Amino acid sequence: MSYDIEASLDPGRSLVSGRETIVYRNATRSPMQDLKFHLYPNAFSNTHSTYMRGISWSDETTLARLGRMAREGSWGSMKVGAVRLSDGADLTSRAIIDDTVMSVPLPGPVPPGGSVRVEVEWETLLPRTFHRMGRWGGHFDIMQWFPKLAVFTDTGWKIYPFYRYSEFFADFGTFKVTLSAPREYVVEATGVPGETRDGPGGTRSVTYRAEDVHDFAWIADRNALIARRVYRGGPYASAPVEIVYVHQPYRRRMVPVILGAVEEGLRFYGERILPYPYPRIVVDDLPMGLGGGMEYPMLFTTSMAWFLPRFDTAPQEVTLHEFGHQYWYGIVATNEFEEPWLDEGVNSYVTRRIMERAYPPRAGRTADGLHAYIAARLLDEGLEAKLGPLTLDLDQILGFRATPFRPVEGGLLGYPVSAFFLDLPGMGDGGFLYSKQAYAAVARDNPIATPSWGFRPGSYTGIVYDKTDVALETLGRLIGKDELDGALREYVRRFRFTHPTGEDFLTVLREAAARARPGLDTRSCVDQLFNGTGRLDFAVASLRSRETNEPRGLLPAPRAGLGPIDRRAAPVPGKLAGYETEVIVARPGEIVLPVDLLVRFENGEQVRETWDGRATWKRFTYEKEARAASAVVDPEGLYAMDLDRNNNSLTLDSHRAAIAPLVLHWLFWVQNDLLLASSLF
Structure with a gap:
């Protein structure tokens, strides 16, 4: 498939005018009777588009943006x-448009192996930046902006309306795109640019090829402004x-941070997955945190607030996440x-792995990290205190309930700051804990393998991003991180520049698991993690030890004809x-997997058992010289997906002293919060 596009931007009218010539080859075994195009900008054309009607009723922020769009008419x-x-x-005249889909019947079918050449003229009105595309002041994100052919398969066209939580699916091809804009505008795009040319009316044009x-x-x-750096490390030397x-x-100070993060992504993927196959990558930092991070071939957007504390690692995380899409969305083009x-x-899983490697936790006192963590949670969520019928809402008092750019619920800074993405002394694992917390809230709502339109409202992110992350972390601990990296590498190698399916991915995982853990039922394990809604949870339900004396009473005789053995006398004291x-x-939980149990005794002896986990419980008994000290199920923490690690262990005797430092720190912060609140009146 090939696209030859000519397009021009009129900033004053927020209008892109274009024409395209598409050559599409029918590579299937079925005749092609029509053409089907995605018209994505129509998602932002009215309040009743499929996209807008898919906004969750509880998503007050997005609904408020929709209300503003309706008031302004900025469709x-x-x-x-x-x-x-x-x-x-x-x-x-034959073309029929339904929401974001255009169907064009052909005069005659295109046979398998045949091609069709079609020319389209169109205009795209850019909305005020809403989601993934639009305009804001002098900034234009021109994305999903041209009539784009869907994917034709043996069973017909794979095309759907643009849902609120769906993304994209298209065939690989070549692009030659000539773009024209006023000379004072910086233009960047997918592909490699040619020489710029000045045109009439103060315009400038450039042709990109990809x-x-x-x-x-x-x-x-x-x-x-534009900052550039050429990366030649490792596999990119040639x-x-x-x-x-x-x-x-105002983002100048972020230049080394963002460029450094992209280099970390290139390094990790180049060494462990596949070297990035294109000659350049463009990072579009959206102004004032608008639009959100989004991926396109050889270009991605990031979205950050105008000010962030230096210990906030969200910019690096967002940059690495969007860069990673060059592989999981770009090189292996799955049906999103x-x-x-x-x-x-x-x-999400690979991004977290890179963050843990490239930005390890700072050394320091955990108490100091806890102080900063609590402060960050206050900045992120605000402080509300119930005072009888009244609510003391500190962020409202300070006037930071909303910003000029978007409403913010809570948040003393006027924008969200996730406390899980902070480089705090003595505290690590924030990225994983974030994923696990988000997954836990929606654990049973949907399987991971659910289409984008099939999620219970509010559960899409927790399942798609976070449950998958935690499931892969679990599999990585079971079979080894290197083995899982090898599986990801094989998946990309086997299916690069094609359209693999979920079953293709799971097949590669099962193969890797079978090699690493021959005794594990790999199909059951993988299927339960990815295709089910069951929760994974193991627990030590009880731990008890009691003294064992010599038996007392009348013991049965070992042979017939003999009387019982008299043991009615009290045992010797202390023996x-x-x-x-x-x-x-x-x-x-409902997920059935084998798990280890480690029992420690007071004399230092240890006993390790393996339970198949098939029943809902199992009793283990031991006769030892010493009492039990503790029992731990899954002692190595292999099951990252375990929803409640707190019930995984018990000690025979309680140890209240361990919690005392945390209690004292909590009381310290509560005291300071109350003091701050009282000073406002």
Whole structure:
């Protein structure tokens, strides 16, 4: 498939005018009777589009943005002016548009192996930045902006309306795109640019070319600065990659942070997965945190507030996450309508792995980290105190309930700051804990393998991003991180520049698990983690030890004809036969997997057992010289997906002193919060 596009931006009208010539080859075994196009900008054209009707009723922030769009009339849309075949046949009157989908019947079928050449003229009205595309002041994100053919398969076209939580799916091809904009605008795009040319009316044009990509995006900004760096490390010595960071003037201090994060991504993927196959990558830093992070071939957006504390690692995390999409969305182009987890979920896992390696936790006192963590939670969520019928809401008192750019619920800074992405002394594992917390809230709502339109409202992110992350972390601990990296590498190698499915991915995982853990039922393990809604939870339900004396009473004789053995006398004081210990382990969750149990005794002896986990509970008993000290199920913490690690262990005797420092620190902060609140009145 190939696209030859000419397009121009009129900033004053927020309008992109274009024409395209598409050559599409029917690579299937079925005749192609029609053409189907995505018209994504129509998602932002009215309050009743499929996209807008998919906004959750509880998503007050997005609903408020929709209300503002309605008040301003700042809608977006796409007008298709003409559709013609290369032989001159005009198909415009045949084209039928339904929301974000356009169907164009062909005069005759295109046979398997045949090609069709179609020409389209259109105009795209850019909305005020809403989601993934739009305009804000002098900044234009021109994405999902042209009539784009869907994917034709043996069973027909794979095309769906643009849902609120769906993303994209398209065929690989070549793009030659000539872009025109006013000369004062900085323009960057997918592909490799040619020489710029000045045109009439103060315009400037440039042609970008890209191969083996399935989309094309571009940006234009009259205020932006550009920072560049060429990365030649490791496998890129003979194929260097140019990193282009497009940013606002007030973001100058972020240049080394963002460029450094992209280098970390190139290094990790190049060494452990596959070297980045394109000659350049563009980072579009959206002004004032608008629009959100989003991925396109050879270009991605990031979205950050105008000010962030230096110990906040969210910019690095967002940059690495969006860069990672170049692989899980770009190189292996899965169907994100039907299987969003194959991109977002796998990418979330790898992003966290890179963050843990590239930005390890700072050394220091955990108490200091706790102080900063609590302070960050206050900045993120605000402080509300119930005072009888009244609510003391500190962020409202300070006037930071909303910003000029978007409403913010809670948040003393006027924008969200996730306390899980802070580089705090003595505290680590924040990224994983964030994923686990988000997954726990929606654990049973949907399987990971759910189409984008099939999620219970509010559960999409927790399942697609976080549950997948935690499931892969679990599998990585079971089979080894290197073995899992090998599986990801094999998946990309086997399916690069194609459209793999979830079953393709799971097949590679099962193969890796079978090699690493021959005794593990790999199909059951993988299927339960990815295709089910069961929770994984093991527990030590009880731990007891009691003294064992010599038996008392009348003991049966060993042979017939003999009388019972008289043991009715009291035992000799202080003479013990030892201790009997009982451990009961339980499986409160529905996922059935084998698990280890480690029992420690007071004399230092240890006993390790393996429970198959098939029943909902099991009793283990021991006769030892010493009492039990503790019992731990899953002692190595292999099951990262275990929803409640607190019930995984018990000690025979309680140890209240361990919690005392945390209690004292908590009381200290409560006292300070109350003092602050009292000073306001």
